[in-house]
Amino acid sequence: xxxTLPLSISxxxxxxxxxxxxxxxxxxxLSPQLVEHTSTSDQEELFVPFTIKNIGNKDITVEFxxxxxxxxxxxxxxLYAQTPDDQYKKLFDTIQFTYDDKQSSSITVAPQEKKEIxxxxxxxxxxxxxxxxxxxxxxxxxxxxxxxxxxxxxxATHVLIQSTSQLPGSVAPAMxxxxxxxxxxxxxxxxxxxxxNSLIKTGGAIRITNLFDRQAGTIQLDPISIFxxxxxxxxxxxxxxxxxxxxxxxxxxxxxxxxxxxLREPKTNSLIQTTAYFxxxxxxxxxxxxxxxxxxxxxxxxxxxxxxxx
Amino acid sequence: MxxxxxxxxxxxxxxxxSFASSMSNDTFQITQDExxxxxxxxxxxxxxxxxxxxxxxxxxxxxxxxxxxxxxxxGKLYPTEPVLRNLTVSALSEWPLGFYVSTFQNHxxxxxTSAIADTSCDNGSCTSTLASSWNRxxxxxxxxxxxxxxxxxxxxxxxxxxxxxxxxxxAMGNIPLFYSLAPKQLSQASTILKINISKSQSKEIYQNxxxxxxxxxx
Numbered sequence: 001x002x003x004t005l006p007l008s009i010s011x012x013x014x015x016x017x018x019x020x021x022x023x024x025x026x027x028x029x030l031s032p033q034l035v036e037h038t039s040t041s042d043q044e045e046l047f048v049p050f051t052i053k054n055i056g057n058k059d060i061t062v063e064f065x066x067x068x069x070x071x072x073x074x075x076x077x078x079l080y081a082q083t084p085d086d087q088y089k090k091l092f093d094t095i096q097f098t099y100d101d102k103q104s105s106s107i108t109v110a111p112q113e114k115k116e117i118x119x120x121x122x123x124x125x126x127x128x129x130x131x132x133x134x135x136x137x138x139x140x141x142x143x144x145x146x147x148x149x150x151x152x153x154x155x156a157t158h159v160l161i162q163s164t165s166q167l168p169g170s171v172a173p174a175m176x177x178x179x180x181x182x183x184x185x186x187x188x189x190x191x192x193x194x195x196x197n198s199l200i201k202t203g204g205a206i207r208i209t210n211l212f213d214r215q216a217g218t219i220q221l222d223p224i225s226i227f228x229x230x231x232x233x234x235x236x237x238x239x240x241x242x243x244x245x246x247x248x249x250x251x252x253x254x255x256x257x258x259x260x261x262x263l264r265e266p267k268t269n270s271l272i273q274t275t276a277y278f279x280x281x282x283x284x285x286x287x288x289x290x291x292x293x294x295x296x297x298x299x300x301x302x303x304x305x306x307x308x309x310x
Numbered sequence: 311m312x313x314x315x316x317x318x319x320x321x322x323x324x325x326x327x328s329f330a331s332s333m334s335n336d337t338f339q340i341t342q343d344e345x346x347x348x349x350x351x352x353x354x355x356x357x358x359x360x361x362x363x364x365x366x367x368x369x370x371x372x373x374x375x376x377x378x379x380x381x382x383x384x385g386k387l388y389p390t391e392p393v394l395r396n397l398t399v400s401a402l403s404e405w406p407l408g409f410y411v412s413t414f415q416n417h418x419x420x421x422x423t424s425a426i427a428d429t430s431c432d433n434g435s436c437t438s439t440l441a442s443s444w445n446r447x448x449x450x451x452x453x454x455x456x457x458x459x460x461x462x463x464x465x466x467x468x469x470x471x472x473x474x475x476x477x478x479x480x481a482m483g484n485i486p487l488f489y490s491l492a493p494k495q496l497s498q499a500s501t502i503l504k505i506n507i508s509k510s511q512s513k514e515i516y517q518n519x520x521x522x523x524x525x526x527x528x
Contacts, residue, residue: 027376033405033526034369046366055374067483075489076527077410082480132525134482139519140380147384147419147426147516149503151397153377154523156483222407225528 026137027056028109030155039163042126048119048159052135054109061138062154063106064119066092069130069158072230074191080132091129094122106138128198129161130227160199168266169196169228175206175261177276181250182283188219188246188259188276190234194226201225204263204271208248211256217248221263254280371404375411375524384505387516390447392506398459400498401524403490409526410465411499413487415476416521419452419505421514426507428475429453438477438485441466450508451475459498462488473504476520483525 031051054060068081068088084092099107099117107117123129136154172193177186194200203223208216226232234246248259256279265272378398387393403409419426429436429444429451436442436453444453453473456464465486466474477485490497501522 025376025378026380027374029372029374031370031373032368033371033373033403034528035366036369037366040365048366048368051370056376065482072528076407077486078483078525078528080481080483132483134523136521136523137380142381144381144383144515144517147387147505147514149382149384149415149419149517150519151377151380151382152519152521153375153399154521155373155375156523156525158526158528227528 025056026058026060026151026153027054028060028062028137028153028155029053029055030135030157033157035157035159037123037159037161039123039126039129039161042124044123044126046119046121046123046159046161048133048157050117050119050133050135050157051114052107052109052117053114054111057111059108059110061106061108062135063138064097065134065136066095067132067134068092069132069227072225072227072232074231074233076232076235078132078227084131087124087127088129088131090124091121091131094124096120123161126163126165128163128166128228130159130199132156132158162199166198167196169194169198169200170268171200171202171226171263171265171272173261173263173272173274175259175274175276177259177278179277180279180281182281184250184252184282186248186250186278186280188248190221190246190261191231192224192226192234192263193231194228197228199225199227200266202264202266204261206246206248207260207262209258209260210253213258216250216253216257219246219248221246250280250282252282252285254282254285256280373403373405373409373524373526374401375522376400377522382503382520384503384516387505387507387511387513389507389509389511392447392504395503396500397503398498398500399487399522400459400496401490402494402496403524403526404494405526406493407527408490408493409497409524410486410489411497412483412485412523412525413454413476413501414479414481414485414521416479416519419516419518421512421516424512424514426450426452426505426511426516429473429504429506430475431473436474438475438481439466441468441472441474443469443471444473444504445471447506448508450506450511452503452505454504455502456487457500457502458488459500461490461492461495461497462499463491464488464499482521483523487522 035048037046052062068084070079070081072078097104097117097119107115109115134154134156137152139150139152174191176189204221206219210216221234224232259276261274263272382395382397384393399411401411418428431442431444432446432449433442453475455473456468458464465488488499
């Protein structure tokens with residue numbers, strides 16, 4: 001009796017612990033992140049295999065939601081339509097997910113398991129379609145005695161369907177640099193507008209030259225996608241902070257400079273250029289120069305005075 | 311003296327210069343001089359580009375999301391006693407352009423008969439895209455704030471008392487919570503959820519579903 005009592009107490013404690021709801025992390029991997037499809041005719045089939053790996057410690061059920069991309073904000077985030085328009089509705093109605101030869105709108109994946117689910121869709125018309133597939137975990141159905149929020153996590157995949165019948169739009173760059181810069185960091189505001197009906201992918205560089213057209217520096221631009229009727233702010237590869245402007249470290253340089261943007265024009269596949277002029281007058285260098293001049297002036301004054309006295 | 315200043319200015323503008331420069335159209339390479347590195351092409355950077363057929367191209371790289379918990383228990387709610395809860399969202403992506411994490415809810419905290427309204431903050435001005443101060447005990451509602459962690463940048467003002475209400479389900483993907491700042495490194499941010507109810511709020515169990523979705527930037 002004495003031996004069994006502690007055992008039964010331990011069992012009761014263990015049972016109480018197990019019966020409690022335990023908040024657990026949910027974690028998964030998804031690929032691909034981007035699908036680009038070139039559409040050539042109406043009623044074309046699209047197939048996208050999605051791979052989901054559960055890296056958490058409990059089963060997850062992932063559901064899929066297509067969302068129409070409407071445009072893009074300046075900071076690179078996307079603006080999704082609240083409800084798809086008629087064209088997208090037709091496309092979304094044809095989306096089917098197949099796992100293990102069976103149609104399924106969701107997929108359950110065990111811990112450390114990897115599964116592939118195939119998206120198939122029929123592109124209604126030979127037009128451009130831009131959308132994302134949101135893969136979101138289904139919330140667990142616990143029973144609660146208190147107020148609560150269930151937490152779901154998800155990952156998105158972009159699907160960009162470009163039609164061969166639609167010409168790429170042209171890019172309209174606008175580069176603004178303050179005319180006078182008094183420190184060694186020159187802010188460059190570069191916006192790229194797409195006024196066409198097709199997605200634009202472009203890239204390029206800004207070349208900084210001095211008064212004598214000699215190169216003083218370059219700024220490499222990230223490859224940029226600009227959705228129809230959107231304006232993007234260009235950012236350097238090291239600046240992922242939203243709305244952060246490009247900047248050029250001018251060091252101790254001073255004087256007039258020219259910035260030339262060279263950009264690939266997707267419509268004609270040629271290079272386009274735009275320029276901006278600015279003046280560098282770093283305060284620190286100016287103070288140093290003034291002191292130096294004063295010193296020179298003082299020394300020369302003393303020397304001249306001594307020479308006169310001779 | 312005048313010539314000295316001009317000479318100095320010329321010397322300063324002359325420094326760190328290269329000589330020959332040329333541009334090319336076919337490969338989009340701009341060569342500066344013999345010793346300088348050519349400017350890289352503007353082709354998209356991808357980790358693992360596979361072509362399943364001629365028409366469809368898939369871009370895949372490591373992309374994971376992790377939420378520290380899968381439910382938040384607010385306990386028993388008492389009038390004018392704010393409840394705060396914390397959860398951490400982490401995401402990792404090798405996508406070269408980075409990503410952002412978006413948040414939304416399926417609906418406000420609801421019971422079978424009533425609901426806790428989404429907060430509009432102390433001055434009634436916060437919205438799902440604008441954070442504002444919420445520390446008055448007589449301001450009721452449900453909202454959240456973002457706290458930056460590793461390699462993350464909160465999308466909205468996140469001072470100590472700043473909160474905002476969750477966007478609803480129809481805004482899926484439109485409201486960023488935080489941006490990743492370093493590609494290929496874990497980005498992490500905390501979300502602090504706050505509930506404060508009034509005396510007139512019926513004593514029921516309120517529930518909703520909140521979502522965190524990582525979206526690659528393009």
